[in-house]
Amino acid sequence: MAENNTLVRVQGLKMYFPIMRGVLLRRAVGYVKAVDGISFDVKRGETFGLVGESGCGKTTTGRVILQLYRATEGVVEFDGNDLTQLRGEELRQLRPRMQMIFQDPYASLNPRMTVSELISEPMLIHTRMTRQERDKAVREMLELVGLNPKFERRYPHEFSGGQRQRVGFARALALNPQFIVCDEPISALDVSVQAQIVNLLEDLQEKFGLTYLFIAHDLSMVRHIATRVAVMYLGKIMELAPRNELYEDPLHPYTQALLSAVPVPDPAVEENRRRIILEGDVPSPSAPPPGCVFHTRCPIAIDICREVIPEWRQVLPNHHVACHRVDVTSGGKVA
Amino acid sequence: MSPKVLDVRDLVTRFYTPEGVVHAVNGVTFDLNEGETLGIVGESGCGKSVTMLSMLRLIPEPPGKIERGKADFLGRDLLQLTRDEIRYVRGAQIAMIFQDPMTSLNPVMTIGKQVAEPMVEHLGMTEAQARDRSIELLGMVGIPNAKERLGDYPHQFSGGMRQRVMIATALSCNPQILIADEPTTALDVTIQAQIIDLVKELRDRLGMAVIWITHDLGIIAGLAERVVVMYAGYIVEHAAVKELYANPRHPYTIGLLGALPRVDGRHSRRLTNIVGRPPDLLQEPAYCPFAPRCPYADRGWLENPLLREVGPDHQIACWENVSKGVLKEEVAVRG
Numbered sequence: 001m002a003e004n005n006t007l008v009r010v011q012g013l014k015m016y017f018p019i020m021r022g023v024l025l026r027r028a029v030g031y032v033k034a035v036d037g038i039s040f041d042v043k044r045g046e047t048f049g050l051v052g053e054s055g056c057g058k059t060t061t062g063r064v065i066l067q068l069y070r071a072t073e074g075v076v077e078f079d080g081n082d083l084t085q086l087r088g089e090e091l092r093q094l095r096p097r098m099q100m101i102f103q104d105p106y107a108s109l110n111p112r113m114t115v116s117e118l119i120s121e122p123m124l125i126h127t128r129m130t131r132q133e134r135d136k137a138v139r140e141m142l143e144l145v146g147l148n149p150k151f152e153r154r155y156p157h158e159f160s161g162g163q164r165q166r167v168g169f170a171r172a173l174a175l176n177p178q179f180i181v182c183d184e185p186i187s188a189l190d191v192s193v194q195a196q197i198v199n200l201l202e203d204l205q206e207k208f209g210l211t212y213l214f215i216a217h218d219l220s221m222v223r224h225i226a227t228r229v230a231v232m233y234l235g236k237i238m239e240l241a242p243r244n245e246l247y248e249d250p251l252h253p254y255t256q257a258l259l260s261a262v263p264v265p266d267p268a269v270e271e272n273r274r275r276i277i278l279e280g281d282v283p284s285p286s287a288p289p290p291g292c293v294f295h296t297r298c299p300i301a302i303d304i305c306r307e308v309i310p311e312w313r314q315v316l317p318n319h320h321v322a323c324h325r326v327d328v329t330s331g332g333k334v335a
Numbered sequence: 336m337s338p339k340v341l342d343v344r345d346l347v348t349r350f351y352t353p354e355g356v357v358h359a360v361n362g363v364t365f366d367l368n369e370g371e372t373l374g375i376v377g378e379s380g381c382g383k384s385v386t387m388l389s390m391l392r393l394i395p396e397p398p399g400k401i402e403r404g405k406a407d408f409l410g411r412d413l414l415q416l417t418r419d420e421i422r423y424v425r426g427a428q429i430a431m432i433f434q435d436p437m438t439s440l441n442p443v444m445t446i447g448k449q450v451a452e453p454m455v456e457h458l459g460m461t462e463a464q465a466r467d468r469s470i471e472l473l474g475m476v477g478i479p480n481a482k483e484r485l486g487d488y489p490h491q492f493s494g495g496m497r498q499r500v501m502i503a504t505a506l507s508c509n510p511q512i513l514i515a516d517e518p519t520t521a522l523d524v525t526i527q528a529q530i531i532d533l534v535k536e537l538r539d540r541l542g543m544a545v546i547w548i549t550h551d552l553g554i555i556a557g558l559a560e561r562v563v564v565m566y567a568g569y570i571v572e573h574a575a576v577k578e579l580y581a582n583p584r585h586p587y588t589i590g591l592l593g594a595l596p597r598v599d600g601r602h603s604r605r606l607t608n609i610v611g612r613p614p615d616l617l618q619e620p621a622y623c624p625f626a627p628r629c630p631y632a633d634r635g636w637l638e639n640p641l642l643r644e645v646g647p648d649h650q651i652a653c654w655e656n657v658s659k660g661v662l663k664e665e666v667a668v669r670g
Contacts, residue, residue: 053523158611189336190378191550195594195606202605220553224596224606247600249448262598263530264552267577269599277532278525281493 007179007211008042010066012319013074015057015064019286032286034060038073039312042179047205048213049221049226053258056232058215062181065213066098067091075324078179081251096126096175103184105164109156110251115142115167116152122174141161141170146200160194169200173208180211186221198225219262228318234293235285237312241319251315251326254294292324298329300325340511340544341367346404348382348389355617360487361568362404364642372538372545374559374576374665376552376591379642380613382568383548387514391429392421409511409669413599427457429609430505432498434517440489440497440504440616446473450504457508462568472503476533499533513538516548531558539647552595556580561648564588567614567624570642574649584658585651586629623654 015035018028035057042048050058064071067083076083078098079101083091102108109118119141129137139149145166156164165185182201186194198221204210216222222321223227223243230240231254237270239252257276264270278297283289289296295305302325310322348360360382368375375383388394388411392404406413406469408429413421425431433439450472451465460468466485473481476499489497498518505513517532518529531554533572538545547558555562555576562579564572564587572585583589593607611628623635634640634654642650 053525162612191552191591192378192572192594192609193612196608196610198596199606199608216613218595219524220598223598223600244600247598258525259598261524263531263551263557263597264597265552265580265592266597267556267580273557274533275528277528281495281526282523 005042005043006041007079008063008213009075010041010061010111011039011075011077012317013038013061013064013076015060016072028287033235033288034285035064036288037234038235038237039242040230040237041157042211042213043227044178044211045209046227047214049222050213050215050231050232051217051222052232053217055285057216057235058182058232059284061232062100062183062213062215066100066181078297095323096122096183097177097180099175099177101165101172101185103305104188105161105168106156106188108168109164109171111156114155114161115147115154115170115310118156118167119170119174122171126175135154137174140172141174142239144173144204145170146196160193161189162196163191163215165197165202169204173204176208177210179211179213181215183215185214185219185327187216187218194221201225218289219247219259231258233253233281233319236293236322237320237321238294238323239321241316245316245319251319251321251324252323253300257297257299259270292322316320337369337371339366340409342389342407343386343407343409346386346389346406347383347402348394348399348446349402350394350399352526353385355618356619358619359399359568359616360389361619363565363568363570365563365570365573367544367546368440368512369537370542370544371561372547372559374554374555374562375546375548375565376550376562377565378550378613380567380616381565383565384481384516384563385568387431387516387546387548390470391425391514392412392416393425422458426453427508428510429512429514430508431514431516432501432518434520436498437489437494437648439501442489445486445488446492448498450500450507452502453507468507469503472507473500475505475537476500476503478503485628493526494522495529498522498526498530502530502533502537506541509541510543512544512546514546514548517550519554520549520551527554552580564591567620568616568653569624571625571648571652573642574646578646578649582646582649582658584645584649584656585625586631586654586655587625588659589657590628623652631657 007263012151013035013036016031019030019032021029024029050061052058063069065076070082072292073249077093103325116138121136123129138152142152143150147163147166189197210269214226223265226243228242229246231238233254241253248257252329257278260276283296291307292305296302312320312322313318315326337479344364346360350357350359363386377383377415389401401414447469451476452470454460454465454468460625470481478496478499479485515602519530559576562574562576563570566587572588583592588608590609594609609628614624620639622637623632623639624634626635640652640654642652
């Protein structure tokens with residue numbers, strides 16, 4: 001059973017996509033292990049940051065949680081209900097309470113629907129609101145996300161990227177959800193617009209007590225918005241800790257390298273920064289390396305890392321890490 | 336002071352489209368010293384790429400037209416060169432690398448051929464000489480087993496590796512200037528760090544000047560010596576890198592820096608909202624192009640300010656005299 005302050009609990013989640021070969025006798029010749037056994041909790045009212053580079057499985061994780069893909073293995077509990085066991089109507093009943101905001105504001109809105117239709121569609125499907133009630137709600141929603149209610153008859157192409165993302169928010173908020181998966185909601189936007197959108201996310205959270213799963217590759221923005229942060233690499237979580245702890249005292253060598261690679265907009269700081277440059281590229285998730293998946297690029301890998309999968313363990317209060325080289329006894333530092 | 340390799344004066348480029356005249360570049364002036372790295376920063380549509388493309392005469396004419404200006408490169412005006420002359424400059428003297436190496440490499444040509452091509456074309460090397468030099472260049476940019484990979488096609492390389500191939504091609508004729516147009520935007524942060532490191536190392540080793548175009552103020556902080564900030568086709572601020580970050584003077588630059596969260600978390604505060612969005616370039620603004628978004632605009636509503644000196648190595652295009660501390664709160668109130 002989930003604790004009371006836990007809204008979403010993910011346990012041992014796996015999502016494998018089969019690689020199919022053959023025309024007549026189609027069969028799986030292998031699997032892309034997009035998500036490979038991850039566990040974490042999202043607490044009520046928090047912003048849980050999920051970061052990692054492209055192909056690490058962060059987007060898949062968000063989609064599996066919302067049951068847009070059905071998990072290969074593992075548990076996804078939402079407010080005590082195991083979503084992976086629910087089907088059809090049971091799942092549909094819960095859907096209004098969990099929503100998603102997508103990365104690409106140009107692709108995630110139907111170009112043939114007006115803003116009013118887009119925002120009222122979820123209400124039409126999930127509620128018994130009348131036409132008048134829906135129209136009123138649409139105008140309220142537009143106001144809420146900072147758009148002029150007079151725009152309700154316009155089509156998505158008439159808006160800029162930032163405005164479209166606001167329409168996406170209004171649509172996600174239309175059913176008064178508790179939990180929103182934000183999948184790279186700002187990465188397609190210009191810097192000055194990113195700040196507007198992040199501020200809006202923060203305001204909405206405060207106003208409605210929303211819980212966010214914030215998926216992003218922009219580590220600076222995640223530090224700004226998240227309360228706790230998990231770092232993914234090749235389908236696995238490498239490290240999970242409260243925000244400041246993770247950014248100021250990262251324990252996993254991947255987190256350390258990742259953070260050191262992010263440029264800081266301050267020449268005085270940049271001058272004295274030491275970068276850990278990782279060699280090579282991320283291996284393919286269809287053939288992840290044995291042992292620790294990071295060992296092929298890890299600057300401190302030893303023999304055990306190449307053979308044994310590191311255990312997911314808590315090394316400090318609320319600070320989890322999957323690495324053989326992190327020593328619990330020395331306060332979590334690398335042995 | 337090192338001699339100038341490039342001196343661009345009052346460059347104006349417009350596009351004559353069915354919708355009207357797009358004022359893409361509106362009188363841009365800057366120079367570049369030997370071995371120097373100049374950062375050009377701005378959001379999408381600010382004219383940073385069009386400025387470079389105009390200089391190299393790579394904009395399609397029509398609809399584009401370079402209305403006026405000059406671009407002195409080693410004593411010759413690039414805008415007055417014949418087709419063959421500018422072709423040689425582009426191939427051998429000023430090289431450019433782009434954001435997306437997948438679309439700027441030829442997908443049906445082996446990378447060996449692509450790296451060798453400019454050397455055969457512009458340096459009069461034989462195929463065999465160019466091949467040997469290609470292996471050297473690919474090794475220099477960090478392609479493992481360069482010799483074996485000459486026969487591979489671009490799709491057989493990862494994004495980071497393709498960008499390395501682009502760089503090898505760009506450097507094949509020892510250019511005096513390398514123009515990097517957002518070369519790391521499509522890459523993951525650890526790969527971005529590799530590429531930036533590589534360009535810095537090659538720049539220092541080969542003594543070339545670099546123009547690095549980006550929307551990311553973070554990258555520029557650790558890379559450039561001087562920075563130009565562009566907005567709506569104008570240069571709005573121009574300063575030495577440390578001066579710009581420590582003491583930004585144009586309200587737009589101040590806003591941009593305030594809109595950026597930092598991975599080292601020095602500023603835990605609300606992000607600056609720059610209200611609105613960049614102007615429509617179809618109209619030639621009679622007033623300051625930033626006025627509609629600027630909390631200070633006063634005289635800016637009447638007249639478009641020219642770049643003026645506000646300190647050593649520091650110019651802004653703004654009538655007002657604002658500094659960082661004051662503006663932050665004002666903008667926050669408005670936002």
